Amino acid sequence: MSKYYNGKRTKNLFIPGASAGYKISRLKLDLFIKCPRCFYIDRRLGVGNPSGFPFTINSAIDHLLKKEFDEYRLARQPHPLMREAQIDAIPCEHEKLEQWRTNLTGVQVRHERTGLLIYGAIDDLWITPEQQHLVVEYKATSKDQPVTINARWQAGYKRQLEIYQWLLRGNDLAVSDTGYFVYCNGRRRSPRFDGHLDFDIALIPYVGSDAWVDGCIVDAHMCLMSDEIPRKTWNCDYCTYHNAVTDVIQDRQ
DSSP states (O other), rough: OOOSSSSOOOOOOOOTTOOOOOOEHHEEEEEEHOOOOHHHEEEEEHHHOOOOOOOOOOOOHHHHHHHHHHHHHHHTOOOOHHEEEEEEEOOOOOOOHHHSSTTTTTEEEEEEOOOOOEEEEOOEEOOOOOOEEEEEEEEEEESOOOOOOGGGGGHHHHHHHHHHHHHHHHHTOBOEEEEEEEEEOOOOOSSSOOOOEEEEEEEEEEOOOOOTTTHHHHHHHHHHHHOOOOOOOOOOOHHHHHHHHHHHHHOOO
């Protein structure tokens, strides 16, 4: 068996009738939005989609950005990028910030209607003089064009920020609808590499709405409570691959 992929697990399965407090991460909730069938097979039946290899360069950028913003957090001053973008805020100090930024704990809210425990790990949190909290996500890429959040595939980034807004509001924080993406774009125009890569960094505001989150959690819970596997999602690569493999195997038998 591959050490990288466990095709069938028996732990952390959703069991109807014993699901109070069952944890669903922000990523799994987004999986439900993309493909209820894959979500059901993962959470209810214990077979998850193979994950890609980790983006270690992106993780390094994320780690270094957190260290850099933490310096200004301790000084209670805005980061120069915030000053340049004329954002009237500073990195927020909060006793639970490290927990909220840790993947396995994150920000947690027990959903009243379903009993599910929803959680997700934020990248950063800023606060305005009016005590409004701003959700912040770090992103990294490398392309010739200026970065935006307008591509169709980036809808997941926007949902990510909105779920975090919902989670933090569920922890009694005053959260602004406006959040920010700190987007790092590796420069390709340099004549040589010489052992380092420079970045253009953009602070991109996004006005989110978490109005959809409650209904999405209810729908995800209903999906898991059913004994029927959802139909294939037409634009899901995993479903398409699975069906293609099944068809080829059946043709050969």
